Amino acid sequence: MPLLVVGSVALDCIETPTDKRDDVLGGSAVFFSYAASFFSPVRIIGAVGEDWPIQHTQLLTKKGIDTSGLQTIPGGQTFRWRGRYLPNMNDRETLEVHLNVLGEFQPQLNRTHQACRFLFLGNASPTVQLSVLDQAKGAELTVADTMDLWINIQRDELGALLKRIDGLVLNDSEAKLLANDENLVRAGHAVRAMGPKFVVIKKGEHGAMFFSVHEMYVMPAYPTPLVIDPTGAGDSFAGGMMGHLASLGRFDPQALKEALAYGVVTASFTVEDFSLDRLEKLSRHDLDRRLQEYRQMLTF
């Protein structure tokens, strides 16, 4: 079942304690769509500039991703992010952000996009996310991401969004900020009470937590000894999760839990190299094998 993602497409400059990369393929919609494509057909909507290397688009289309919604803005430059990871590889600092074409981007959905039943709103201003939501007439399951910036400067708009989406995915620090509560369990329930049917809190190397009216659970991260670059882990998590749901065509509690596990496992591969390098070498069989190990790990 086709899955639509609207989000950022970026060129990243990454510094880790032991290595660095310049101008590598990144962005929430890129990580999400590539991760989801292991499970389900994916259509991506995003904007790039004239500096965008066409090979990046080719990498996505080669994976079967529908890139017809990837718009090149004449005279524009692609969104750029430069970040540095601290020695713990979980915390990072943003060194530079250039919104470029992302700053003015107003996503337009064509009929094919509008017909998608599964929609992921990657991190963007709630105003933009609401405008996408207005256009996505066929969406039956809508999940959004957000970030501290929008919690701080567009809280009302975010509140309006939360009342209209099915699921929200956000980081632990963002959940604490949004709920104004340092206890993640209480924060998760509080955010869910703001509107969405379910909330997923991403805890980086510590996994993820799930909250609905009837259920609350936590899933640890799959413990990989090889953490090269955590960039895109959260978006890959969401991609694996939504991709699995779209492949099933349903989102009951059991499907959601299995989807979270697939999200955890997909993200655990992403961090094992820069950009999409590890996912490019990955097969669906690898994902299923690690899911099986993960399931075994949690059985006692």
Add this chain to the structure above:
Amino acid sequence: MPLLVVGSVALDCIETPTDKRDDVLGGSAVFFSYAASFFSPVRIIGAVGEDWPIQHTQLLTKKGIDTSGLQTIPGGQTFRWRGRYLPNMNDRETLEVHLNVLGEFQPQLNRTHQACRFLFLGNASPTVQLSVLDQAKGAELTVADTMDLWINIQRDELGALLKRIDGLVLNDSEAKLLANDENLVRAGHAVRAMGPKFVVIKKGEHGAMFFSVHEMYVMPAYPTPLVIDPTGAGDSFAGGMMGHLASLGRFDPQALKEALAYGVVTASFTVEDFSLDRLEKLSRHDLDRRLQEYRQMLTF
């Protein structure tokens, strides 16, 4: 099967962001023994001063704990710790430490102690832990705790201890320090390679990780919305774990995994109030019910 614990017995002064308690019952051997007593007979060895309130001993004996190894040092004062928790309730700072009678304490095991097949060496200098190990002739499973202080100032002695014990339980920051590796997965394997058959890394609110030659897994903390005072969580975890093993009388991989789960669940109750207050109100049935919830939470 009786379980022996040697460790600190303390009077704690605790400050949390919203509350405080002075001179409450604490110490590694106290939390450990009380937690373990839900599963198995426990004998405790420790030292207190003349300021020690006899009701504290009575609380332990009432729970069936053999306190004959609890020695009152004439003219001495009980070990005291004063700490403050940061708003995240996971990190804390030590404001005051008075070793008092703990500073010179040389544990002596009587015949009943020596016959115990399950031994837990609570956090103490590796020299003291080694001396206990020399006396514990009947011990078939020996697990020790340690801390950053000993890693920094008694690394050789700690190295000697690691070669003689079956299991080591330590915090995430201590594992990173001991292995000199910021990646916990690699750090856990590295510490295990120093001698013990298995290593358990405690991650506070993020759960625990297990390492043996054949196995590595992670278990999340049980997510309780009520975190009042995390003091003693790690020792309660170890108590629940060792108590379950002692009750089974075995420590094969399956028993160890279930024991870790019991440790997680026991610790999740400890943090729900100050000192032993929550555990005092607890029944074995409560532990088993939460274990069942925890198992369900991890099943997908």
